[in-house]
Amino acid sequence: MRDSLALKTACGSPNYAAPEVISGMSYGGAEVDIWSCGVILYAMVCGSLPFDDDQMPQLFSKIKECRYFIPNNISHEVKDLINLMLQPNPVKRITLQEIQEHVWYQQNLPDYLHFISKQQMNNKNAQIDTQIAQELFTLNLNITKTFDEVCQDILNKRNTDYCGAYELMKHDKLKSECFKISAITGKAHDEDKNDKKKQGKLKTIQKVINKNKEINEFLV
Numbered sequence: 674m675r676d677s678l679a680l681k682t683a684c685g686s687p688n689y690a691a692p693e694v695i696s697g698m699s700y701g702g703a704e705v706d707i708w709s710c711g712v713i714l715y716a717m718v719c720g721s722l723p724f725d726d727d728q729m730p731q732l733f734s735k736i737k738e739c740r741y742f743i744p745n746n747i748s749h750e751v752k753d754l755i756n757l758m759l760q761p762n763p764v765k766r767i768t769l770q771e772i773q774e775h776v777w778y779q780q781n782l783p784d785y786l787h788f789i790s791k792q793q794m795n796n797k798n799a800q801i802d803t804q805i806a807q808e809l810f811t812l813n814l815n816i817t818k819t820f821d822e823v824c825q826d827i828l829n830k831r832n833t834d835y836c837g838a839y840e841l842m843k844h845d846k847l848k849s850e851c852f853k854i855s856a857i858t859g860k861a862h863d864e865d866k867n868d869k870k871k872q873g874k875l876k877t878i879q880k881v882i883n884k885n886k887e888i889n890e891f892l893v
Contacts, residue, residue: 679699679700679701680699680700680701680702681699681700683695683697685709687729687732687733687736688712688722688724688725688732689708689709689712689713690705690708690709690736691704691705691708691709691736691763692708692736692737692739692761693705693763695733695736695737696737700763701763703768703769704763704766705763707758707766707767707768707769707772708758708759708760708763708766710758711723711755711757711758711759712724712759714751714754714755714758715741715743715755715759718747718751718755719743719744719747723741723742723755723759724736724740724741737761738761739759739760739761741759743755743756748777750775750776750777750780751777753775753777754767754772754775754777754778757771757775758772784851801824801827801828802839802843802846803824805839805842805843805846806820806823806824806827806839807820808842809823809835809838809839809842810823812835812838814834814835814838816835823835827839
């Protein structure tokens with residue numbers, strides 16, 4: 674979804690819909706997706722939906738007024754993130770980059786996701802990966818456009834099969850690069866640990882030798 678692209682069609686499950694969607698206002702796709710993800714996150718950690726009612730008018734009223742309750746046993750960090758995602762004002766709602774930088778998101782995050790998040794944040798204006806773009810033409814995607822046109826569609830984040838395939842392939846490539854880096858650094862770390870273990874064993878052996886020398890000298 675491109676920035677500043679306003680949508681008007683109300684769609685999706687009512688329980689997950691953002692206030693601006695059910696109010697019939699123009700809305701931004703990225704902002705309402707973050708709201709829906711906030712509903713999903715709430716359901717994952719609380720075991721229920723934040724907005725639920727058998728009567729549709731009451732449900733819409735709860736969503737518009739942002740009336741929901743977070744149990745006390747939920748951590749402060751995830752509470753904060755949920756509140757930022759379920760912000761009724763889309764202008765003030767947390768962005769995807771801010772979610773990636775949030776303290777709760779960063780907890781126990783796998784190394785490769787740290788790497789990918791940094792790559793995405795540092796390369797907003799990055800060039801197209803031409804190798805991946807060329808590979809798209811080898812897949813059964815029925816691409817009728819030229820290479821340059823496909824690259825432009827990728828930059829514009831067009832909703833096409835080949836743009837989706839590009840993003841998935843790029844993600845896999847970044848993941849593989851991260852695992853390679855982790856393997857190299859992990860190997861270096863293991864070698865360092867082994868060296869320290871070896872040094873520790875040598876010190877212990879030296880202590881035993883010295884102790885035996887002292888005993889022998891004493892007996893003599």
